[in-house]
Amino acid sequence: MASSADETAKTAERVAAAATSGRSLAVRPLGVAAVVTVVLIAIALPFVMSGFRLFQFTQVLTYAIALLGLNLLTGYNGQFSLGHGAFYGIGAYTTAIMIDRWDIGYGWTVIAAGIVCLIVGFLFGRPALRLEGLYLALATFSLALAVPQILKYFEHWTGGSQGIVLSKPKAPFGLRLTEDQWLYYLTLGVAIVLFVVAWNLLRGRVGRAIVAIRDNHIAAEAMGIDNALYKSVVFGVSAAYTGVAGALSALAIAFVAPDSFNILLSITLLTGIVIGGFATISGAVYGALFVQFVPNWAQDISKAAPWAIFGVFLIVFMYVMPRGIAGFLHLVWIRLTASAVSREQGR
Amino acid sequence: MDILIQQIVSGLATGGIYASLALALVMIYQATDVVNFAQGEMAMFSTYLAWSMLQAGLPYWVTFCATVVVAFVGGLLVERIVIRPVEGQPILTIVIVTLGLLVIFNSMAGWIYSYIQKPFPSPFPPKPIKIGNIVFGAHDLGAIGITLVVLTLLFLFFRFTTLGLAMRAAAQNPVSSRLCGIRVSWMLGLGWGLAAAFGAIAGMMVAPVVFLDPNMMSGIQLYAFAAATVGGFTSPMGAVVGGLLVGVTENLVGTYVSFIGTELKLTVALAMIIIVLLVRPTGLFGRTTVRRV
Numbered sequence: 001m002a003s004s005a006d007e008t009a010k011t012a013e014r015v016a017a018a019a020t021s022g023r024s025l026a027v028r029p030l031g032v033a034a035v036v037t038v039v040l041i042a043i044a045l046p047f048v049m050s051g052f053r054l055f056q057f058t059q060v061l062t063y064a065i066a067l068l069g070l071n072l073l074t075g076y077n078g079q080f081s082l083g084h085g086a087f088y089g090i091g092a093y094t095t096a097i098m099i100d101r102w103d104i105g106y107g108w109t110v111i112a113a114g115i116v117c118l119i120v121g122f123l124f125g126r127p128a129l130r131l132e133g134l135y136l137a138l139a140t141f142s143l144a145l146a147v148p149q150i151l152k153y154f155e156h157w158t159g160g161s162q163g164i165v166l167s168k169p170k171a172p173f174g175l176r177l178t179e180d181q182w183l184y185y186l187t188l189g190v191a192i193v194l195f196v197v198a199w200n201l202l203r204g205r206v207g208r209a210i211v212a213i214r215d216n217h218i219a220a221e222a223m224g225i226d227n228a229l230y231k232s233v234v235f236g237v238s239a240a241y242t243g244v245a246g247a248l249s250a251l252a253i254a255f256v257a258p259d260s261f262n263i264l265l266s267i268t269l270l271t272g273i274v275i276g277g278f279a280t281i282s283g284a285v286y287g288a289l290f291v292q293f294v295p296n297w298a299q300d301i302s303k304a305a306p307w308a309i310f311g312v313f314l315i316v317f318m319y320v321m322p323r324g325i326a327g328f329l330h331l332v333w334i335r336l337t338a339s340a341v342s343r344e345q346g347r
Numbered sequence: 348m349d350i351l352i353q354q355i356v357s358g359l360a361t362g363g364i365y366a367s368l369a370l371a372l373v374m375i376y377q378a379t380d381v382v383n384f385a386q387g388e389m390a391m392f393s394t395y396l397a398w399s400m401l402q403a404g405l406p407y408w409v410t411f412c413a414t415v416v417v418a419f420v421g422g423l424l425v426e427r428i429v430i431r432p433v434e435g436q437p438i439l440t441i442v443i444v445t446l447g448l449l450v451i452f453n454s455m456a457g458w459i460y461s462y463i464q465k466p467f468p469s470p471f472p473p474k475p476i477k478i479g480n481i482v483f484g485a486h487d488l489g490a491i492g493i494t495l496v497v498l499t500l501l502f503l504f505f506r507f508t509t510l511g512l513a514m515r516a517a518a519q520n521p522v523s524s525r526l527c528g529i530r531v532s533w534m535l536g537l538g539w540g541l542a543a544a545f546g547a548i549a550g551m552m553v554a555p556v557v558f559l560d561p562n563m564m565s566g567i568q569l570y571a572f573a574a575a576t577v578g579g580f581t582s583p584m585g586a587v588v589g590g591l592l593v594g595v596t597e598n599l600v601g602t603y604v605s606f607i608g609t610e611l612k613l614t615v616a617l618a619m620i621i622i623v624l625l626v627r628p629t630g631l632f633g634r635t636t637v638r639r640v
Contacts, residue, residue, distance in 0.1 A: 074439075080439070127621065127624075127625050135576070135580075135624055137382070137442075138572050138576060138620060138624075139620055139621055141569075141572065142569055142572065142573070142616060142620045142621070143617060145565070145616075145617065146614045146616075146617040149614055150614060263565070264450075267446050267450075270442075270443070270446070271443055271446065274439055274440065278437075278439065304458045305454040305455060305457065305458035306454070307450040307451070307453065307454035308451045308455050308458065310447075310450055310454075311446075311447040311449070311451035311454065312447070312451065313447075314443060314444070314446065314447035314450075315444050315447040315448070315451075318433060318436075318440050318443055318444050319432055319433065322433070322436050322437070322440050
């Protein structure tokens with residue numbers, strides 16, 4: 001009895017969440033204005049900061065792409081993944097190996113990284129279809145743990161634990177940009193394209209199907225949605241996003257090594273989407289800012305145990321904003337508009 | 348043949364350690380549907396505490412008992428202070444909190460004790476024991492013995508004491524248990540305490556083999572996950588059998604399949620998890636849970 005009431009409450013909560021996420025995907029003038037402002041600021045950034053700061057923002061953009069990919073899978077489709085660091089690594093290594101061994105243009109390698117991860121993700125998603133919740137989290141967790149070892153094992157290709165050193169690509173078409181600036185704009189361009197694609201994907205029929213599978217997969221099946229196909233395709237697309245992010249970060253850092261794609265990276269990505277906001281598109285950006293800058297602040301606070309400070313941040317964040325930054329902002333927005341409306345009515 | 352038996356016994360020894368940690372995971376999972384990703388790190392931290400006590404000159408078995416008690420209290424406090432505020436939140440929120448605990452414990456251990464590996468003593472004589480032609484490590488046999496004792500105690504506790512019954516009831520049906528006057532929330536706390544105590548024993552048994560360092564538990568935790576998956580996350584008995592199976596498989600594959608060796612050992616665990624999940628997702632002893640749509 002009680003448990004079914006509990007279940008009903010949960011379902012109601014989910015429906016409400018779906019409704020808010022649906023609403024946030026619609027085109028609204030204020031939303032458009034906010035997005036345009038953010039993009040303009042992003043375009044202006046290289047003119048106000050340079051060097052390492054700019055590199056950090058390039059990293060924020062790659063994280064944002066990866067987080068968006070993970071959020072597609074975990075947030076919207078309800079498939080937990082603790083192993084997206086593995087796809088990040090596979091993407092990075094695809095790029096590095098193609099440039100280092102075969103001397104292929106870096107632009108193509110980013111696309112290739114996306115395709116490789118799409119295929120690997122789709123193939124991993126197939127058997128993972130039968131797994132739910134915890135079990136899927138475990139399978140992906142072990143994938144993340146195993147990938148660094150596998151990368152070290154195929155030393156001939158990957159350079160073993162030494163990794164592969166790349167050189168940063170120069171700006172094409174005679175543009176007067178430094179390498180860092182060019183990489184930033186390249187990443188920004190890719191990010192904008194991928195965000196628009198995800199937004200378009202999610203607000204239409206496909207997006208509703210994806211969310212329906214998360215909320216109630218039996219009902220979704222009954223309404224004619226091919227669960228198996230959708231779930232494995234979403235897995236593939238999500239992996240592809242993360243792979244592209246990995247490829248871009250490999251270009252930006254100009255170095256890949258197996259141990260940078262350890263389990264901590266996967267954990268970082270998962271914390272990114274939960275902190276940023278589960279099943280929100282803007283959450284990917286907030287989450288990316290968090291995972292890029294908060295560890296640095298933690299380092300400023302305590303040189304000795306930065307990760308302990310980071311862990312405390314994580315826990316406190318979960319207490320204060322259990323629905324992430326996007327959820328928190330949404331709540332603040334509702335409060336503000338509601339009080340404005342009530343003031344209007346009072347007058 | 349001798350080597351085979353030797354490898355199986357040493358597999359059983361490591362398997363016993365995986366079993367203890369897997370049991371800790373399963374206990375918390377059963378009660379709360381949450382996997383405590385910090386379980387291994389909590390065990391590692393307890394082992395460091397034991398190391399400090401040994402450095403202070405306490406005899407081994409006093410240290411052993413003290414560490415178990417401290418770990419129990421520590422686990423209880425972690426549940427009461429850190430986990431309780433997010434009780435009833437979405438599972439992912441709680442998972443993030445346990446991940447936060449993971450990095451906190453790992454970082455604290457590195458900060459206090461540094462990342463340099465430390466030797467940890469074994470309570471058993473270093474001299475190998477010879478039975479017939481076969482040589483057994485005394486520590487291996489001892490670890491198996493301790494695991495068996497602890498498991499028996501745990502079984503007796505859950506089977507024959509009122510408190511054990513109350514804990515099982517709270518895990519199985521929280522609402523009805525509350526109506527019967529069981530303080531469900533405290534039972535969860537006790538579960539965390541017991542799990543932490545188990546982890547501490549596993550940590551103290553494994554530290555002489557892998558040496559003590561803040562990252563010593565990451566691989567072992569993966570094996571514990573594999574063990575819990577093989578046995579089924581809903582069955583404590585399964586966790587134990589799963590742990591032993593994983594330990595033996597890991598040892599035999601490492602010895603007899605030459606291209607795997609020690610480099611791809613973690614990949615073996617990955618393969619085991621995936622195969623079990625594909626063939627029998629609930630594990631060997633798990634129950635299929637049926638949910639109403």
